[in-house]
Amino acid sequence: MFEFEFMRHAFLGCTIVSVLAGTVGWFLILRRQAFAAHALSHIGFSGAAGAVWLGVSPLYGMIAFSLLAGLAMGNETKGAGALSPQRDSMIGLVLAASLGLGTWFLHEANGASSMATTLLFGDVLGIDTPTLLALSTVTVLCLAGLAFLGRPLLFASLMPDVAQARGVPVRLTSLGFMAIAALACSACAEVSGALLAFSLMIGPAATALRLGLRPVAGLATAVSLALFLSWGGLALSWVTDVPVPFWIGLGAAACYGMACMVRR
Amino acid sequence: MAHPDNLSLDQVTLCAGAKTILDNVTLTVPMTGVTLLAGRNGSGKSTFLKACLGLVRLQSGVLLLKGQPPELACRQIGYMPQGLSDTALMIPAISHVMAAMKGARWGIPLPSRARREDAERLLALTGALSFARRPLGLLSGGERQRVCLAQALTDNPKMLLLDEPLAALDHEAQHQIVSLLDTLTRDLGISILLTSHETEALGGKMSRILKLKNGSLHV
Numbered sequence: 001m002f003e004f005e006f007m008r009h010a011f012l013g014c015t016i017v018s019v020l021a022g023t024v025g026w027f028l029i030l031r032r033q034a035f036a037a038h039a040l041s042h043i044g045f046s047g048a049a050g051a052v053w054l055g056v057s058p059l060y061g062m063i064a065f066s067l068l069a070g071l072a073m074g075n076e077t078k079g080a081g082a083l084s085p086q087r088d089s090m091i092g093l094v095l096a097a098s099l100g101l102g103t104w105f106l107h108e109a110n111g112a113s114s115m116a117t118t119l120l121f122g123d124v125l126g127i128d129t130p131t132l133l134a135l136s137t138v139t140v141l142c143l144a145g146l147a148f149l150g151r152p153l154l155f156a157s158l159m160p161d162v163a164q165a166r167g168v169p170v171r172l173t174s175l176g177f178m179a180i181a182a183l184a185c186s187a188c189a190e191v192s193g194a195l196l197a198f199s200l201m202i203g204p205a206a207t208a209l210r211l212g213l214r215p216v217a218g219l220a221t222a223v224s225l226a227l228f229l230s231w232g233g234l235a236l237s238w239v240t241d242v243p244v245p246f247w248i249g250l251g252a253a254a255c256y257g258m259a260c261m262v263r264r
Numbered sequence: 265m266a267h268p269d270n271l272s273l274d275q276v277t278l279c280a281g282a283k284t285i286l287d288n289v290t291l292t293v294p295m296t297g298v299t300l301l302a303g304r305n306g307s308g309k310s311t312f313l314k315a316c317l318g319l320v321r322l323q324s325g326v327l328l329l330k331g332q333p334p335e336l337a338c339r340q341i342g343y344m345p346q347g348l349s350d351t352a353l354m355i356p357a358i359s360h361v362m363a364a365m366k367g368a369r370w371g372i373p374l375p376s377r378a379r380r381e382d383a384e385r386l387l388a389l390t391g392a393l394s395f396a397r398r399p400l401g402l403l404s405g406g407e408r409q410r411v412c413l414a415q416a417l418t419d420n421p422k423m424l425l426l427d428e429p430l431a432a433l434d435h436e437a438q439h440q441i442v443s444l445l446d447t448l449t450r451d452l453g454i455s456i457l458l459t460s461h462e463t464e465a466l467g468g469k470m471s472r473i474l475k476l477k478n479g480s481l482h483v
């Protein structure tokens with residue numbers, strides 16, 4: 001299957017995105033922000049729709065919209081767990097509003113329903129060189145950001161009160177991380193679609209955390225699983241002709257199920 | 265007044281929501297040894313500790329801990345909040361301690377044996393080494409308390425602020441923690457400010473008692 005350029009592109013795209021999704025996803029799950037990840041990718045969808053309407057590249061619309069929303073969410077989350085119910089309803093409302101906007105954008109950009117399908121389900125086989133370049137740039141940016149934030153972010157995620165007492169700028173780290181997560185969600189949406197962008201982020205990370213691993217081992221496991229899922233999904237979809245997101249989504253759930261059986 | 269070991273309050277007013285915790289209090293107390301902050305439920309002990317760390321703003325007045333304002337003093341303080349945290353329960357206990365070591369610095373720490381051994385030393389000190397590899401969420405309340413104490417001891421603090429460190433512990437464990445705190449003050453010269461309702465368990469180990477009542481604080 002590697003004799004076709006689109007397959008080579010697809011594998012490369014999946015590799016980049018898996019590394020990103022595994023790492024960012026691990027922190028998202030650790031901070032109990034699975035809902036935020038879900039919301040961000042859908043908010044990205046609205047941004048992409050807006051970009052289509054304006055005639056710009058959807059990736060930029062996605063990034064712009066989810067960055068804005070990510071910053072709004074990061075600003076709201078004070079500490080990690082304390083305001084949880086309020087936080088969830090905030091995210092839900094931002095999501096609802098932007099989905100509304102997205103629908104309107106799609107309506108305005110008439111005849112764009114095939115575009116909408118692409119945005120929602122992704123078009124991994126249609127990744128071209130400029131997209132690959134954009135993806136790599138986003139990934140490098142995000143990983144560099146995470147490397148910089150790493151220590152305070154981990155501290156603040158594990159023990160927000162203690163971290164704040166030790167002088168960690170908890171709010172700033174949270175904002176920085178949400179910006180990174182927003183970028184990462186957009187990049188993942190490019191490969192697995194807005195609807196399933198988050199299966200690549202959540203599945204591997206949740207599995208790694210379920211296993212009760214230390215941070216370094218957990219991150220490594222999350223990235224490996226994400227690679228395994230996306231490569232496996234591509235290969236299976238090549239053989240069976242079933243869309244990639246199907247395999248990734250089911251695979252993610254299966255991984256988690258196995259982790260539960262291994263570690264009761 | 266400027267003695268480096270003092271806690272000094274100058275016309276301090278501190279509120280939590282609508283409740284006044286400290287009402288224009290002026291006081292200077294030495295902080296050597298173990299100081300017990302006593303008061304009834306809801307009198308504002310936890311809020312006062314948070315104010316000492318700069319986590320809660322004073323309404324007015326000046327609070328100095330070891331001659332420094334809270335924002336500076338907090339860098340040399342190990343803090344243990346009240347109750348059990350509900351974050352990141354799937355991460356092993358030892359990682360919780362390691363994350364607190366120089367945790368405010370940017371970047372990522374290189375995995376090193378020295379860091380691990382340091383964390384293990386602290387966990388051994390608080391009697392938590394035997395369950396250090398298990399995820400925090402699978403430990404009992406008392407076991408988690410010991411992990412939190414080890415966490416407060418990271419980065420060689422000069423002072424410990426412990427919010428209810430004896431709650432949820434059995435008598436044996438209370439006794440162990442109290443004698444550990446006693447050792448820390450005597451051998452390492454760490455001063456400790458703690459809240460507790462278990463006055464008997466503390467025995468004669470405390471150097472003084474600070475009473476917080478109806479907006480006033482006195483020795």
Ligand SMILES: Nc1ncnc2c1ncn2[C@@H]1O[C@H](COP(=O)(O)OP(=O)(O)OP(=O)(O)O)[C@@H](O)[C@H]1O
Binds near residue numbers: 307346
């Ligand atoms: N953020 C807040 N908003 C409003 N009220 C608050 C807030 N934090 C604390 N309070 C109130 O301030 C009072 C003091 O709370 P605090 O937790 O400091 O008490 P405490 O002395 O530590 O009690 P306990 O012995 O139960 O631990 C309580 O009446 C509480 O309801």
Ligand SMILES: [Mg+2]
Binds near residue numbers: 309310311346427
């Ligand atoms: Mg309290």
